[in-house]
Amino acid sequence: MTLNTFLKLDPAYRDYVWGGEKLRPGFNPTAEAWVVWENDPILTGPLKGLTLGQAAAQYGESLLGARPVSRTGTRFPLLVKLLDCAQWLSLQVHPDDKLALELEGPNQFGKTEAWHILDSEPDAKLIAGLKPNTSADTVAEAIRNQTVIEHVQYAAVGQGDTIFMPAGTLHALGPGLLVYEVQQTSDWTYRVYDWGRPQTETRRLHIEKSIRATRPDFTAPIVPMPACGDGACHMLAQCDYFTLDMLCAASRAIELDTRGESFHAITLIEGRAALVAGDERVELEKFQTAVVPASLGAYRFEPQMSCRALKSSV
Numbered sequence: 001m002t003l004n005t006f007l008k009l010d011p012a013y014r015d016y017v018w019g020g021e022k023l024r025p026g027f028n029p030t031a032e033a034w035v036v037w038e039n040d041p042i043l044t045g046p047l048k049g050l051t052l053g054q055a056a057a058q059y060g061e062s063l064l065g066a067r068p069v070s071r072t073g074t075r076f077p078l079l080v081k082l083l084d085c086a087q088w089l090s091l092q093v094h095p096d097d098k099l100a101l102e103l104e105g106p107n108q109f110g111k112t113e114a115w116h117i118l119d120s121e122p123d124a125k126l127i128a129g130l131k132p133n134t135s136a137d138t139v140a141e142a143i144r145n146q147t148v149i150e151h152v153q154y155a156a157v158g159q160g161d162t163i164f165m166p167a168g169t170l171h172a173l174g175p176g177l178l179v180y181e182v183q184q185t186s187d188w189t190y191r192v193y194d195w196g197r198p199q200t201e202t203r204r205l206h207i208e209k210s211i212r213a214t215r216p217d218f219t220a221p222i223v224p225m226p227a228c229g230d231g232a233c234h235m236l237a238q239c240d241y242f243t244l245d246m247l248c249a250a251s252r253a254i255e256l257d258t259r260g261e262s263f264h265a266i267t268l269i270e271g272r273a274a275l276v277a278g279d280e281r282v283e284l285e286k287f288q289t290a291v292v293p294a295s296l297g298a299y300r301f302e303p304q305m306s307c308r309a310l311k312s313s314v
């Protein structure tokens with residue numbers, strides 16, 4: 001079956017203690033917009049009213065593509081969030097697929113993720129991994145007695161940087177960062193340290209699981225923004241779980257093709273653009289997202305002004 005329609009999504013929003021004012025002016029603070037999520041409703045076309053997850057379960061490979069279906073079945077495999085960080089987020093770590101299976105049970109997946117910095121204040125930084133030569137014993141003890149923050153590696157980052165974060169890397173986003181985050185669909189985040197904030201039912205530390213999941217030698221490479229051409233597609237990160245590309249266009253359209261292999265999730269991060277395939281057309285404004293079903297095939301990204309978009313696929 002061919003699904004030749006674009007699926008524009010209605011994002012869900014999350015308000016946490018560390019949120020800011022950039023994602024949804026008037027609703028402050030807003031910490032996260034879940035722009036590609038299995039529970040996001042579809043706003044356009046014949047699948048309007050279904051959630052992305054329901055559509056994936058119903059249309060399987062037509063929507064998702066051959067590659068994700070062969071790996072993770074018909075659950076929508078990626079989650080994309082925009083995060084507006086006004087304060088430090090908790091220091092956390094995710095299990096890999098093997099450990100998620102061991103600690104959390106069957107059909108549970110780990111989480112590898114990548115961040116693209118959309119906007120940053122001067123001196124913004126994040127935590128990515130531990131200082132070189134920190135031993136597993138040192139980390140375990142420091143996580144137990146809540147002094148692990150003395151061993152972490154800070155990195156200065158700015159707009160346009162992409163950070164690839166393999167499962168097992170200790171990480172935290174810092175204040176003054178607006179971030180696009182793509183990750184495996186997974187429920188497992190282990191909170192290592194929370195800056196002394198009170199622990200509540202929904203904000204707990206996960207000491208022993210964190211120690212199991214942390215890989216002391218893992219760091220996260222930072223890739224600076226490529227020189228943006230007009231009508232160009234630049235690869236920012238690639239791993240077994242996802243590929244993240246940036247589309248840059250001012251006056252020239254970009255020809256793209258899903259080839260039946262994987263859906264494309266397109267989130268506009270600057271300007272205004274349209275996705276076009278034959279008579280099908282969807283307009284995207286800043287921070288809006290559409291999923292292109294894998295069976296749609298060839299389509300065009302048409303800029304209506306100078307614009308940039310991020311494309312996640314499997």
Ligand SMILES: [Zn+2]
Nearest residue numbers: 092094113171
């Ligand atoms: Zn994370």
